[in-house]
Amino acid sequence: MSKTFPTRRRYRQASLEARETLLPFVSRRPGRPQADYWQMPAAHPDYAADCAYGRECGAHFVQWLKDNPGYCGQSLLARITRDIDFRKPEQRGYRVGFFNYLEAMLTLAARKVDVFEHVDELHRQQQAQIKRKNMENRAVRKIEKK
Structure with missing residues (x-):
């Protein structure tokens, strides 16, 4: 596994849009009025590396929610899933890692x-x-x- 993970950070900023675009998989694209909520690097030949990268992005998303509790219920996860192209099999590892991490965190939270x-x-x-x-x-x- 040689894929470099995004830098870990906190996500407290002035505006919601500024905070969202700090997520490693969210970016602004020319010609698009809103951010693109699922921009991943080219898939790695190592599926496990892509899963690990997706998990890391899932952790960034959870940290974002933790740092911005007032935005809970504002459909950020819906915007992320809207922008995922599920027809791209080469991106499967990213999706699996991301959503499996979210499931693990939901399980931990549900226990409490x-x-x-x-x-x-x-x-x-x-x-x-x-x-x-x-x-x-x-x-x-x-x-x-x-």
Whole structure:
């Protein structure tokens, strides 16, 4: 395994976009309005090396989430998966390493919480946000009628 890993770092910066583009697999491309969330180097002939590189990128992603907890739920993982070209078999090692690392971290985190109790709390929070928004909208409509 001779592939060089991205430099390990913290991800606290001023803006969300600045933070995201510090991830080793996120880059800006000319002619594209938003960042490309899955830019990997050319595949290595050694599948294990590509898996290791993908794991390392997964660790960078997890560190990013750890350093930016306020952005949890902002669909960064969705943007990453949107930009992965799953039709490229030569990139399979990167994907396998990346997602297997995320699964390992999810398993570690899940051991520390009652998963269904946690999701129920998220459901309650969402319902409270909806109720608040509806109340605010009613108040605005009352003001507008006057």
